[in-house]
Amino acid sequence: MSENWTERNVPDQSGRVAVVTGANTGLGFETARVLAERGATVVLAVRDVEKGKQAAERIAGEVLVQELDLTSLDSVREAAAALRAAHPRLDLLINNAGVMYTPKLTTRDGFELQFGTNHLGHFALTGLLLENLLPVPGSRVVTVSSTGHRIQAAIHFDDLHWERGYSRAGAYGQSKLANLMFTYELQRRLAAHGSTIAVAAHPGVSNTELARNTPAAFRVPIGWLAPVLTQPAPMGALPTLRAATDPAVLGGQYYGPGGLGEIKGHPKVVRSSPQSHDLDVQRRLWDVSEQLTGVGFPVSGDGRDERLAPVPTARLTGSR
Numbered sequence: 001m002s003e004n005w006t007e008r009n010v011p012d013q014s015g016r017v018a019v020v021t022g023a024n025t026g027l028g029f030e031t032a033r034v035l036a037e038r039g040a041t042v043v044l045a046v047r048d049v050e051k052g053k054q055a056a057e058r059i060a061g062e063v064l065v066q067e068l069d070l071t072s073l074d075s076v077r078e079a080a081a082a083l084r085a086a087h088p089r090l091d092l093l094i095n096n097a098g099v100m101y102t103p104k105l106t107t108r109d110g111f112e113l114q115f116g117t118n119h120l121g122h123f124a125l126t127g128l129l130l131e132n133l134l135p136v137p138g139s140r141v142v143t144v145s146s147t148g149h150r151i152q153a154a155i156h157f158d159d160l161h162w163e164r165g166y167s168r169a170g171a172y173g174q175s176k177l178a179n180l181m182f183t184y185e186l187q188r189r190l191a192a193h194g195s196t197i198a199v200a201a202h203p204g205v206s207n208t209e210l211a212r213n214t215p216a217a218f219r220v221p222i223g224w225l226a227p228v229l230t231q232p233a234p235m236g237a238l239p240t241l242r243a244a245t246d247p248a249v250l251g252g253q254y255y256g257p258g259g260l261g262e263i264k265g266h267p268k269v270v271r272s273s274p275q276s277h278d279l280d281v282q283r284r285l286w287d288v289s290e291q292l293t294g295v296g297f298p299v300s301g302d303g304r305d306e307r308l309a310p311v312p313t314a315r316l317t318g319s320r
Helices: 024-037 047-055 073-086 113-133 167-190 209-213 214-228 240-245 277-294
Strands: 016-020 041-046 062-067 093-094 140-144 197-201 254-258 267-269
Touching: 016 024, 016 113, 024 041, 024 093, 024 214, 024 240, 024 254, 041 047, 047 267, 062 073, 062 167, 062 214, 073 113, 093 113, 093 267, 113 277, 140 167, 140 240, 167 197, 167 277, 209 267, 240 254
Parallel strands: 016 041, 016 093, 041 062, 093 140, 140 197, 197 254
Antiparallel strands: 254 267
8 A cells, every 4th residue: 555645546436426425615525526536426415505516616527416414314315315316326425524513402303413413314324325335346435533533432322412411522522433333333234245345534633614613712722733733625535535445445444644643644544442443332323323313224233135124213311
């Protein structure tokens, strides 16, 4: 593998179809731009269709726009149905969209906003699109996590939606830890089925609008230090692009910047926290996510290829 992997290393993507969530700006836009320039048909799955169209006009290549609001399971289902009908063959699903350090808010389905958007919305979308990925050789599901999965992070099964108190950082950490656990459990389920793989990535500290909800006390220092401590969006998108396109990538790998502290730099395989590899928590999170979203997957935990029966949406509590 190249030590200084850049977008120039992205191989030809002609004939491939990629869905990128949150692709009208920032990391998602840069990911979509490179894939389209390399020949892929790219679908920008975005909440604001008008902004998505404006973004599409700035990208050379075949670019489509699909409305997707990850804070609404109804919207996720509608988007997935439209994508399945329009694109029977899907090569890449890139779960990029996310929110960070938001005030205490809930999705339309009553989930804590960061967990609901970053994890549950993408969990549901993946489950609803997976049948269009499984028959495609070399297809991949790439989910974007964060170094935030190490910060105040745990899966709070007794209070997933932070109803007994709220921490912006803790809720974000839970959602990003969930992204990794979802990737690892999905890869385990995919291993017995063709060549579809699940991979994770993180952008390091990138200068995008994702951090707009950072507490006010930190905004000025961050602004001063941004040139030193952050990297531009095109660099931040490289771990995702490598996870999505490098022929040497293996299922279950995690890509991030190779510089000091994984803050910035060229992408390479990195390690996630020990707790992200807890098999029992991964499996429990999967079961809870199915129950909360009502979405089953065509690959089961025991390796069978069957559509799991959807279960009623419910709010879960219980011991950790």
